[in-house]
Amino acid sequence: MIKKITILLVLSPLLFAVSLPELIHIGLEKSTVIRKSRADIDAAREKRKESRADQLGSIDLVGGYTHFNLPRTLAPLTPVTMKNPVTAANVATTKDLFSTGVRYSVPLFTGFAQTRQIEMDDIATQISQGKLSLSREQLVYNIASLYLSALAFEEMYQAQRLYVKALQKLDDTIAKEVRLGKKAPIDMLKSQAQLQSNLSYLEVLKSDIAITKASLASLVGIDRIGSIEGFRVIVREPHENIDRFMEDASRLERVHISTLSLKKADRVIKKSEAGYYPQISLDSYYGYNYGQNDPSNPNSGEWADEKSWQVGVSAKWTLFDFGKRDAAGQKARIAQLQAKLDKKQTILDLKRSLIEAKEKLKQAYADYQGNLKQLKLADESEKIEKVRYLNGISTINDLLYAKSQSHLASAKLIESKYNYQKGKFYLDYLLERGVKK
Numbered sequence: 001m002i003k004k005i006t007i008l009l010v011l012s013p014l015l016f017a018v019s020l021p022e023l024i025h026i027g028l029e030k031s032t033v034i035r036k037s038r039a040d041i042d043a044a045r046e047k048r049k050e051s052r053a054d055q056l057g058s059i060d061l062v063g064g065y066t067h068f069n070l071p072r073t074l075a076p077l078t079p080v081t082m083k084n085p086v087t088a089a090n091v092a093t094t095k096d097l098f099s100t101g102v103r104y105s106v107p108l109f110t111g112f113a114q115t116r117q118i119e120m121d122d123i124a125t126q127i128s129q130g131k132l133s134l135s136r137e138q139l140v141y142n143i144a145s146l147y148l149s150a151l152a153f154e155e156m157y158q159a160q161r162l163y164v165k166a167l168q169k170l171d172d173t174i175a176k177e178v179r180l181g182k183k184a185p186i187d188m189l190k191s192q193a194q195l196q197s198n199l200s201y202l203e204v205l206k207s208d209i210a211i212t213k214a215s216l217a218s219l220v221g222i223d224r225i226g227s228i229e230g231f232r233v234i235v236r237e238p239h240e241n242i243d244r245f246m247e248d249a250s251r252l253e254r255v256h257i258s259t260l261s262l263k264k265a266d267r268v269i270k271k272s273e274a275g276y277y278p279q280i281s282l283d284s285y286y287g288y289n290y291g292q293n294d295p296s297n298p299n300s301g302e303w304a305d306e307k308s309w310q311v312g313v314s315a316k317w318t319l320f321d322f323g324k325r326d327a328a329g330q331k332a333r334i335a336q337l338q339a340k341l342d343k344k345q346t347i348l349d350l351k352r353s354l355i356e357a358k359e360k361l362k363q364a365y366a367d368y369q370g371n372l373k374q375l376k377l378a379d380e381s382e383k384i385e386k387v388r389y390l391n392g393i394s395t396i397n398d399l400l401y402a403k404s405q406s407h408l409a410s411a412k413l414i415e416s417k418y419n420y421q422k423g424k425f426y427l428d429y430l431l432e433r434g435v436k437k
Helices: 002-011 020-030 032-054 079-083 085-090 113-179 186-218 244-247 255-278 326-389 396-430
Strands: 058-073 093-109 279-292 303-316
Touching: 020 032, 020 113, 020 186, 032 113, 093 303, 113 186, 113 255, 113 396, 186 396, 244 326, 255 326, 326 396
Parallel strands: none
Antiparallel strands: 058 093, 093 279, 279 303
């Protein structure tokens, strides 16, 4: 379904109106920000696989060549071999020693460093998933905000067109009055000046619409956007309870991420302690040594080979490293302290943002109610001034001012309406419920 909508948007942007939910669905699928976050999750998962594979060691194909100044045996001599002249004479020697084989190495004990690393990689994967969720919320809010801006500009454009038509009608009326000698020519000049000014602003609004839609298309990840569907804004007095929101703050991804970061810092401290434990590993080899026999040997001129295999366990325990392990541990503890402070600051910032969002929503509601009343009063004033002007009681300046105030109140009402809805979307973003809605 999303693919079909995307193709239609790209090929026929002017044939139909696209809705906000459709743009959000497309953005969540095509946005480069979301795709990058998904790639970060894949990278974290691969890092986890890499750490787990380290526990199993590695199998390597090895080979080598060494030239000696004196002949060497292809395999070590034992005392029994050296005491038996017949057997010793048949031992092949060479100055050019070749070797090929397979080696398997695996760490048996690393002081739990590998275990801690796997735990850290698991946490890093969870953090990446949380960041993807936050990126989706951020994208939804940005798309919705630009969508509302485009609608606001379109609505203001339509209001401006009506205002221009009213000015044109007024200009025609004044022109007739001037021809009849009822009005002074200066009235027509003032009317035409007002008309030209608003015609210019009409083009400004048209450009704003184009720019906003281009930004929206870029954010969604498509070529262009034609017409967009309207969005019903219901303005109600907000009654948001910030304390109740903060009680549920632990369920939010931004807080959960800070908790995971603190948990990861704890694992880093434990991993730094691995240096105080012995490091034990197993190393095994199976292969062949071969080369051309030395001329002094009875078997000269022939190639010979000797099978060789070995299994060994090695251990290393660092007694003194001039404070390197201590520095690594202290660095990890500092990182843990930073993670604690980051979590605390995340909660403080969340509370501040919620309070700010709540207050701005209340301001937007108050602005809308004030603009609504102002518009009613301005419309009444305009009607009165029009009658007064036509009856010669007031001047053209009074009428033009009344009309401009009425139009200004209309524009402010449109702006405050969409600002109120943006405030609701921003609150949804902070509470991480925008994607669900």
